[in-house]
Amino acid sequence: MAEPSRRTVITAAAGLVTLTGCAKYGEPTNPSPGTPQGAPANTVLGKTEDIPVGGGVIFAANRIVVTQPVKGTFKAFSSICTHLSCPVATVAHGTINCDCHGSKYAITDGSVVRGPAPRPLPPKQITITGDSITET
Template sequence: MDINGITDIQVSRKTVLAGAGVGVAAAALAACSSGSDSSSSESSSESSGSSSESSAAAGEALATTGDVPVGSGVIVGKTVVTQPTAGEYKAFSAVCTHQGCLVNKVADGTIDCPCHGSKFSLDGQVVNGPAKKPLEPVNVTVQGESIVAS
């Protein structure tokens, strides 16, 4: 039908829904894509035990010396800071080397992973598996009362 120069085009409901579905799928795909390959690199770094993303940035103050008890430690973001003996500070990635879970506590002289029961010493070494590799070390220095990633 032609009214005032406009042609009446009949479009089925099925055609409209199909077109809408393609648009929604394209929008969803675009929303899920970050434009980089970071998700695959994060997955591979977790499974391989490499955790450069989890390490503190150089120059970043992680804790004060008063925050870290002797014979224990604290978890700061994705970094664990320990003081195995008085005045000796060490830091490690908080990413468990077994399957990439984050360790969640430092207690009774160990750094503990909640996922599969791995435990690490305050020096980052495996005390109890299933983890086979130690926690990845993070270099730190003490500057005044601050423990700083270096």
């Protein structure tokens, strides 16, 4: 069996590097077909009393952040940054913050307050029943 040429080896290595560079942080490398991302819908996330007014709470396992911009108004967004798919890390001073590259989003509507994020955080559906917050 003949040895591969130097050109063949270099071309194959370059292709591997290119494929590896396309993966996004925080995404599974080999997701199973039909496997839902995050927790199933209709999941109780927590209590309204746990969400501070002017702040929010990140439910990492569910990939969702719930905010309370003003007393009694609750909003929910994806907790995955729209820049490079890092999970957001904190909610403070009226923004949802991604520590990977410094993106910040408004707790009121998920809009980009500071980039490099190119798009707002996608909204998520929640239902408030009594003092319980449920992802729907």
